[in-house]
Amino acid sequence: MTNFLRLLKLCKPHLGAMLLGAFLATLTVLANVGLLAVSGWFLAAMAAAGLANTQMNYFTPAGVIRFLAIVRTASRYGERLVTHNATFLLLSEIRVSVFNTLSQLSNVDLAMSRSADLFNRMQNDVEALDKFYLNVLLPMIVAIISVPIVIAIMAAYNADVALLCFIALLFVGVALPLILSRQLQNTADLETQYSATLRAELSDTLNGLRELAIYQATEQQVKQCRDASEHYNQQLFVRHSAQARSNGLSLLVVQLSMLGAIIVITPLVYNGTMANVELAMLSLFVLASFETVLTLPNAFIQLPVALSAANRIFDLEDKLRPVAKNAHESVPVQPLGLEFKDVSYCYLSNTFALNNLSFVIEPLQKVAIVGQSGSGKSTLVNLLSGLWPQQSGEINLTFAHKTMPINMTSQQNRCELISIVAQQHHIFDGTIAENLRYAAPAATKEQMINACKQVQLADWLCELKLGLNTRLGTGGRSLSRGQSRRLALAQALLRAPAILILDEPTEGLDNQSKHHVMDAILTSMQQCTVLSITHDPALLSNMDQVIWLEQGCVKAIATHQQLLIAQPEYVNLITRF
Template identity: 30%
Template sequence: MLDRIPIIHSLKHDHWVKPFLQRYRKTLILAIFLGILTFICGGGLMFCAGYLISRAATHPANILLIYVPIVLTRAFGIFRPAVRYFERLVSHNWVLKMTSKFRQKLYDSLEQDAVFFNSKYQLGDILGLLSDDVSHIQNLYLRTIFPMMVAWGLYAIIVVGVGILSPLMGLWLLLVFFLMIFAIPFWSVIINGARQAYQKELQDELYTDLTDNVLGVTDWVLSGRGQEYLDLHVNSQKKLVEVRKKMNQFGRLRDFCLQLLFLLIIVSIVIWAAGKFGGHFGPLTNWIAAFVLTLFPLNEAWAQLPAAAQETNVYQKSLVRLNNLPEPSTEKNPEIALKAPYELKLTDVHYTYPKTTKEILRGVNLTIKPGEKLAILGRSGAGKSTLAALLRGDRQPNEGSVLLNGIPTAKFGDQITKYFSVINQTPYLFNTTIANNLRFGNEEATDEQLWDVLRRVGLDEMVSNLPQGLETKVDEAGLRFSGGERHRLALARVLLKNTPIVLLDEPTVGLDPITEQAVINTFLTQLQDKTLIWITHHLQGVERMDQVVFIENGQVSMQGSPQELWETEARYRQLKKADEGLE
């Protein structure tokens, strides 16, 4: 029966979240004990205060009759906030330690798939994983598991304690509290939990649709479908409002039933106290006030359970999504130390993306000698970027091999950065100083080295004229600078890194022709002593390459030096003339 509840079924087969309960079980047990003790102190305070107030309202025969309740009231009054504070420290320390390790595990898992984001995930899915799912797992512990365990502990103590005094009353409380602690929360999971899961589904769709559509909003406007774009999100928002309305209506009905049961318990306690203590243990009113007032602070323990239980359906979706992620790899790549010269060799390379059948590369053979300048050209989708990923070791070929000095590049892992630097279409600059951005290439670089690489890329004068020089903030994504300047700063980082192989992945896309030529000249001049692999979509500047390779339909269609291709390939001559605007 319980296994049919989605969250219980997911936790039973969970290998992502459940291990943290085991790892931090001692802290969890202490937090639960302190949580139960907090409510016991609260109940004890109200019990003693209720008895004391009622007893003090009558003329006591002896002051000693109220001395003990006075002392206990003071003791419980001190212990309740102290224990509550300590419980909050322990429980939040527990959940923060747990979620910090959990986040690390999540980031490690996503990092393994970083190069596959575009092919495996939508942007909305990543936002859901990094934002909603992490907070849901934190709330699963803090708002659901922890309060439920505290409530169950109190439930056992109350039923056993009252049952010792009166077995019949103990059975009655067993039944009524069962309705409050188990039946109504289960009802919430069945009715409102399904609605909440639907609400989460709608929110995930909005995440995905909004990110996708905002990135392509220009296409909506240019195609004359601006109103359709707005209607799409208005309709989704209406569905969310309707679901929330139904959830609120059910929540009010559920809370009303919960308070009716609480009233029934109060009436039962009044009747029981009157029959049990009336005339035998002092004035009846003293005991009625004591027992009834005890219930009010305890009500806080189970009043929150239905709302917490219904949220488990949302948490269940997060659990499923997290458990579909790969486990982070614990294996470390062995240390690889290569000696110059460095040669790249591709032999009969075939590659097909996961979950697709189209072969992107088909039998590519290529040798890149030390210090060679190679241009790789082809149309969009021809396989140029896939080839670049294989060269860097981000992907493994389905067949064939990609070797750097005889070792598969996929085996290098992070060590590949010792040998490869990359400048892509949109070099990213972080929202920090120019100096810090440059030192991503070499953390130990001195200011003199920074000015040297800035001079080499032609930015020293521009930076020196800035108010704060090297300490000038570049703004988010480097928006303070033009496209050409961002590419030059990226080149400066590469020069500081000083790797033997540099991969340029269409670095001049989006630049005007004059800036493009200037950037190309800077790249070729400053990287003349490196092995240079330049992926591009047109032929400007390729005459300065040692070798030119054309990729078409996943295969090498033309290969040779620029001079050889000009002399032997009519198609190359035609493309070159067209690129220069001669035809």
């Protein structure tokens, strides 16, 4: 019920369009019911008048029938137009909400989910909610409004027929859907789970084709995909079978109700209590009245699927709520220092990546972090960027003789203060200008060209016919690794951060590219505090201080030259890397 109410809240921005669609759908149903009932009366009356060789008013009922037909056609067209537009509006609301949630989740939350599962939540689960208004909510609203109207009109002719019809409507529209909904509750959860598993297996298969071929494991992986597909198809079969049984049983009840109405009315016609033409009218009236609830069984079948998908989506959203309650302050971009006090971080395996880490970085100081793989370097960067939540200890920003916990700043303010140039930097499929404007949306052409000059990309940019409007391709495939790294530095320079974090900026580059990147880094380091993870002796020699980490602890803090003299292990470390 909670997820149902939360889905209704998502509908609130488009409530007007949805209510209009419900009104038009109800009008269509009532026009259909009225059209069939009046047509039955008219045909029976015409036949009776012909047999009795009497005259009757032909124009009034014909006009009513024509009016109802026009209303039905117009309202059906309007209902399709409005309800589908409302569905698309709701779908866009849900998609934006899901993407907004994913964009705010920390890396811890994202790392606990497979990427294929997150993609499944964004696509398959959202598509399941696509049917919430049109196939679930709308039939319920139409039934609630139209059933009392139909029964009230029917009761004016015969209360017994109305009672019989009402009981049948309750069975078809309420009892049968509730039974099916309870039966399919577990099936819906399993269907959503197996769908996510199947997508994850297919994604792993496509991404790992090379490894599967190398280790001759393709057949084994395909078998896992086939098993996942069979499990998913079994759940679909269960749901579709239940839907078919529901439709068949509903049709049987409809026919029996019409037969029951004929049985009730026939004695009344025989003894003259009711006109013979009303037998045809009420019989068809009963038959047509089921249109008010005929879509409810399918709505209750779709409801568990929609709620199961909503539950998976809202699970991600719920992870944001504790963060939203924290008070945030804003720090202007200015020379900033960093202070680490007894910072510890432990992963799920109870292994400390950082253990009581303490050191200070002064404003505008250039500091390098070195250490073997697993010493805590990347964890340190993730804590600074906010991608991982702090567990214990304090990380403070220092400026103008003041100290502020970094957690007190909003994520937006933190991104303004700190820029990270990662070792693996993603280049979007767009132009050079578009990629640069991801970092600084308001950047002018002159600012972008100047940033490219600072990172040694000016000559390359001049060679391009389209200049900043040159497309880079998917993942920046038209760039070399050195050019990609320098473009990332240009993005960082455009933001003009107070703190610049470099993650192995020269790793994996050839000597020429390394030289260009080094020149770009030295240029970018002049006006901000720099924290660089590196083992490159050329870059280390330009640092004011080197912090040597080992097993999550500080082993030594000194200059590069001092460590070379005093620590033989340090020489081996930077030589090996």
